[in-house]
Each structure stands twice: as C-alpha cells, then as structure tokens.
Amino acid sequence: MPGTIEARLAELGVTLPDAPAPAANYVPFVQVGDMVYVSGQVCSGPDGLIIGKLGADMEVEAAAAAAKSCAIALLAQCKAACGGDLDRLKRVVKLTGFVNSTGDFGDQPKVVNGASDFLVEALGDAGRHARSAVSAASLPFGVAVEIEAIFQIS
Template identity: 50%
Template sequence: MTKVIEARLRHLSIELPHPAPPAGAYVPYVLMGSLLFVSGQLPQWNGELRFLGRVGSELTIDDGYAAARLCGLNLLAQAQDACGGNLDRIARVVRLGGFVLASPAFTDHPKVINGASDLMQDVFGPPGRHARFAVGAPSLPLGAAVEVEGIFQLA
C-alpha cells in the first residue's frame, strides 16, 4: 500500500524527530476507540530542547511559530509510533491545544500556535484543519517557549 503521508513529508522535505520519552509519570499517547490523544510535546529535536524563553520578550513571534512547528513535528512522531509507523491511519486532526510561555503583555498566542496548525494542514491537507486553543502560560516545563498537545481520529 502506498504511504501517502510519508510521500507528502518527503515532498515537503520534512523529517520527523524520534518520539520523545515522557518527562514524568504519564504515557506519550493513549488510543481510545478511533481517537488518539497525544500528550503535550515540547520543542525538542531528538532530545535537544530548543526555543527556551518567553515569547514577546526573549523570543519573537517567528521564534514562537518555529517552536510550535517543532512541537507539531513531535506530535507527528508520537502519532506515527502509535500507528505502527503508518501516518496514513490518521483520518483527521481533531484538535490541537497550544500553550505559549509569554511575556505578560503578549497577546498574539494564535500566531505562535499557527506553527503547529499550518504544519498539520500542510501534511494532511483538508483533514488537517482542526479545532484549537492557544493560551499564554506563566511557565512551561523545562523553560520551553511552547507546548502543544493533539487529538487525532484514526481510520
């Protein structure tokens, strides 16, 4: 069977990181019926945490966008693991939730989390459109600028 999503990733020159191990007492994902819940992912590449600091003071919106995109890549890596290596099992991205470590006056959280949302739409096309929240947080694990979680529907 042709792996459409793998081909799209290659076409877009997108490489996925290795799935990150949990940083606490939880699992990276849970499958409930046809829904896959992926725990919050940080902006890390194969264990190296990137994009530390507050968006709106130490980091720009563009930095935050890149951090959210990297979180999205980690979501896809976890989803790929949950799907036995086959992202074509994903029928739809249902929802993303994004947290932004932001300076108190920062109000462009949606622009930051667009990094993950745009990635999902690029990879999955129309089924990548999803419901979402994007909020500011006074702190995030390990000082990361962004954390994103996701819910996917499996075929």
C-alpha cells in the same frame, strides 16, 4: 516503504523523528476507540530544547517555528500509536497550544499557527482542526511552546 503522508512530509523536507519518550510519569498517548490523545510535546530543534519567553526574549516568528517542531513530534507520536503506519491518520481533531509568554503578550494564536499551518500543509483538509492557543507563565524546562493533540485514526 513510506506511505502517502510520509511521502508528503518528505516533499516538505520533514523526516519524522522517533516518538519522544515521556519526561515524567505519564504515557505519550492514549487511544480510545478511533481517537488518539497525545500528551503535550515540547519544542525542540537540532541543538536541543527551544527555550524562550514571548514578550521578553523571543520573537513570534521563532516561536512559530518552535510550534512547528511540536507538530512534527505530535505526528511522530501519532505514527507510534498507529503501529508505524501514519496513513491510518484520518484527521487532526484538536490542538491545544501553550505559549510561554509574559502577561502582556497577546499573540499566542500567531505562535500556534506555526503548528496549525504545518499540519494543513502536510495533511490538507485532514490537518484542519479545532484549536486553543493560551498563555502560560512558564512551561517545563523553560521551553517556548508545548502542544497537545487529539487525532482520529482508522
């Protein structure tokens, strides 16, 4: 039976996928006390990874949607860290967003807003967080966005 957070996600038309497996030699999350540190999640959609470079071949709106997909994967990892009970999530503490972009592109914050806006819409005040949004010359597999997160859980 889904909990309160998953019911809210369902209202938004979002079903959490299984937590993605790591793509290299790392763990998907580490819990220290009541904090969960989730490794960077790359953007993906129904057709696979979302590839692109802002300032070259991708628009901000498409990249913001890609960032939202990262946030959904982050919640899936948090659910796994919580033993399947996402209602143990107390708050999103921090996001660090990496945007695959050209040297002259400066709208990284608008891109990462796709994740931030979604988390606030889904979690209310518990979704408000500190954040960094930075440019990257390239990202793994050529993806447009990668985001890591810190969550507080009960």
